[in-house]
Amino acid sequence: MNIQKHATTITPLDKYNQELLNNVHPSDWINPTPAELYDLVVIGAGTAGLVTAKGAGGLGLGLKVALIEKHLMGGDCLNVGCVPSKCLIRSSRAVADMRDAGSLGVIPPEEIKIHFPTVMARMRQVRTKISPVDSAMSAKKVGVDVFFGEASFTSNDTLTVKGQTLRFKKAVIATGARAVKPQIQGLESAGYLTNETVFSLTELPPRLAVIGGGPIGCELAQSFQRLGSQVTLFHRGNHILNKEDNEAAEIVQQALIKDGIRLILACQMSGVEKTAEGKIIHFSCNGKSESIVVDEILAGAGRQPNVESLNLEAVGVEYDPRKGVIVNDNLQTSNPKIYAAGDICMNWKFTHAADAAARIVLKNTLFSPFGFGKYKLSDLVMPWVTYTHPEIAHVGMYEEEAQAKGIDCNTIKIDFDDVDRALADGETEGFLKIFHKKGSDEILGATIVASHAGEMISEVTTAIVHKIGLSKMSSVIHPYPTQAEAIKKAADTYRRTLLTENTKKLLGILTKFS
Numbered sequence: 001m002n003i004q005k006h007a008t009t010i011t012p013l014d015k016y017n018q019e020l021l022n023n024v025h026p027s028d029w030i031n032p033t034p035a036e037l038y039d040l041v042v043i044g045a046g047t048a049g050l051v052t053a054k055g056a057g058g059l060g061l062g063l064k065v066a067l068i069e070k071h072l073m074g075g076d077c078l079n080v081g082c083v084p085s086k087c088l089i090r091s092s093r094a095v096a097d098m099r100d101a102g103s104l105g106v107i108p109p110e111e112i113k114i115h116f117p118t119v120m121a122r123m124r125q126v127r128t129k130i131s132p133v134d135s136a137m138s139a140k141k142v143g144v145d146v147f148f149g150e151a152s153f154t155s156n157d158t159l160t161v162k163g164q165t166l167r168f169k170k171a172v173i174a175t176g177a178r179a180v181k182p183q184i185q186g187l188e189s190a191g192y193l194t195n196e197t198v199f200s201l202t203e204l205p206p207r208l209a210v211i212g213g214g215p216i217g218c219e220l221a222q223s224f225q226r227l228g229s230q231v232t233l234f235h236r237g238n239h240i241l242n243k244e245d246n247e248a249a250e251i252v253q254q255a256l257i258k259d260g261i262r263l264i265l266a267c268q269m270s271g272v273e274k275t276a277e278g279k280i281i282h283f284s285c286n287g288k289s290e291s292i293v294v295d296e297i298l299a300g301a302g303r304q305p306n307v308e309s310l311n312l313e314a315v316g317v318e319y320d321p322r323k324g325v326i327v328n329d330n331l332q333t334s335n336p337k338i339y340a341a342g343d344i345c346m347n348w349k350f351t352h353a354a355d356a357a358a359r360i361v362l363k364n365t366l367f368s369p370f371g372f373g374k375y376k377l378s379d380l381v382m383p384w385v386t387y388t389h390p391e392i393a394h395v396g397m398y399e400e401e402a403q404a405k406g407i408d409c410n411t412i413k414i415d416f417d418d419v420d421r422a423l424a425d426g427e428t429e430g431f432l433k434i435f436h437k438k439g440s441d442e443i444l445g446a447t448i449v450a451s452h453a454g455e456m457i458s459e460v461t462t463a464i465v466h467k468i469g470l471s472k473m474s475s476v477i478h479p480y481p482t483q484a485e486a487i488k489k490a491a492d493t494y495r496r497t498l499l500t501e502n503t504k505k506l507l508g509i510l511t512k513f514s
């Protein structure tokens with residue numbers, strides 16, 4: 001494979017992208033001669049694969065570890081996912097800050113000028129700066145044999161890559177997922193963008209349609225709208241971000257509308273035609289047929305697991321073409337020698353989830369003699385953040401989820417317009433909800449909608465992981481004024497519920513004698 005092939009998703013080939021490719025798929029890379037037998041062969045060098053392979057190789061135990069990547073080390077997150085999207089989000093927030101500065105007494109310019117090529121060049125620069133940690137050399141340095149090429153199982157203990165056979169004691173499938181192709185007549189021939197191509201744009205599409213109101217669709221729709229595109233967001237459901245708390249999703253929905261996005265909910269897209277004026281999208285909404293013309297279409301309509309080329313049948317690994325490789329709670333597949341981690345097998349499709357799963361796989365493949373002491377996926381407390389503006393962050397259970405499990409749950413809600421720093425910042429849209437066990441201070445979960453909700457959720461995650469209840473949280477001093485004081489306020493609200501008539505009487509007596 002040469003640099004040109006990988007340039008299909010990594011364009012333009014400027015100095016940043018060339019350096020990125022030199023790190024994540026060097027054109028002069030020569031695959032090593034395979035060892036006689038590998039302790040661990042890992043397929044896919046995204047987050048899950050890199051953490052597994054480098055974790056095993058870096059232990060200094062002399063383990064033989066191979067890592068196989070068909071495209072770009074770093075996978076989606078570095079190249080076409082988290083990293084580039086967050087760079088675009090940063091630029092788009094700068095636009096919104098300028099736009100809204102009037103309310104702070106700072107008069108914005110008549111026209112906010114956005115230089116889209118510079119926005120994208122900055123993104124490429126940042127991505128390249130981050131790339132050495134995911135590079136082929138970084139894995140080689142910790143003793144991992146890195147092979148570029150597509151891996152395919154050939155027998156219960158072998159697989160091939162570019163004509164070479166690798167024998168393994170254990171294997172890990174970490175091949176991730178890709179964008180689902182929406183089944184809309186004419187879309188394929190009209191052409192559309194996905195997360196694999198959108199970050200290669202060098203010119204802003206004046207009119208952009210986004211298919212799907214999930215995290216990808218919402219984050220990118222808001223960014224492109226703020227950067228100057230007229231975005232139309234098509235979503236099947238009645239409101240966007242339907243996996244999130246309804247009230248939280250509603251706040252973000254209103255923010256997208258305020259940004260000027262045309263939101264088409266509960267829609268059916270019936271066809272796309274390419275014409276001289278642009279791409280015409282035909283759709284129906286509430287029984288009414290309509291059409292719009294756009295310059296580009298971006299699909300963010302869900303993910304599909306990369307299972308096809310692995311020849312999983314040869315090794316008896318069960319999979320579902322839509323959900324991916326089937327694993328048990330220890331991340332072991334139906335073949336006991338083969339494990340999986342990351343987007344290929346998990347509902348939690350997040351980089352930090354892939355990282356956490358890889359650590360479980362490391363333990364379970366290498367340090368669980370006779371299957372003892374295996375770690376479980378279900379033991380993880382998983383936070384996540386959707387980086388719209390405002391952000392939605394969540395951890396643990398929702399109220400309905402707790403109730404469905406037969407746990408009586410109370411919700412404490414703090415609105416950010418009761419938080420001094422949020423008022424000072426002019427960022428009062430949003431709330432914190434903490435779900436706790438009824439009659440107890442045990443935290444079950446939390447949802448935060450706020451400008452920097454993602455920076456706040458880890459405090460609640462720490463509390464859940466280390467079983468710190470709301471009473472103890474209320475004794476933690478939070479600097480004034482910070483938006484994270486919302487968490488302290490929630491904890492104090494809980495403490496106040498402990499003040500029964502009897503405790504009040506007792507306190508009254510104590511004050512008399514003090």
Ligand SMILES: Cc1cc2nc3c(=O)[nH]c(=O)nc-3n(C[C@H](O)[C@H](O)[C@H](O)COP(=O)(O)OP(=O)(O)OC[C@H]3O[C@@H](n4cnc5c(N)ncnc54)[C@H](O)[C@@H]3O)c2cc1C
Pocket residue numbers: 043044045046047048049068069070071072073074075076077078080081082083085149150151152174175176177195216306309310341342343344348349350351352353354387
């Ligand atoms: C636009 C976008 C934004 C995102 N933003 C965030 C975010 O902000 N925060 C967050 O936590 N998550 C985010 N995600 C999700 C995150 O990127 C994924 O959850 C994460 O990358 C999963 O890692 P992985 O290792 O499982 O898979 P991947 O990163 O997909 O890596 C799999 C690797 O396997 C390789 N491969 C596939 N088949 C083979 C084969 N047969 N042989 C050899 N190699 C193979 C692929 O080329 C790829 O490099 C985002 C995703 C997208 C698309």
Ligand SMILES: NC(=O)c1ccc[n+]([C@@H]2O[C@H](COP(=O)([O-])OP(=O)(O)OC[C@H]3O[C@@H](n4cnc5c(N)ncnc54)[C@H](O)[C@@H]3O)[C@@H](O)[C@H]2O)c1
Pocket residue numbers: 182183211212213214215216217219234235236237242267269300301302303348349350384385386387
């Ligand atoms: N901040 C983050 O952590 C982050 C950011 C982006 C992506 N991700 C991960 O990537 C995963 C995939 O994200 P996603 O947004 O592609 O998927 P998703 O499945 O979460 O959302 C896609 C949405 O598109 C809708 N849809 C599908 N086809 C449609 C059509 N033809 N017309 C209208 N609507 C349609 C679906 O109903 C669905 O709600 C997420 O589950 C998330 O875990 C995470």
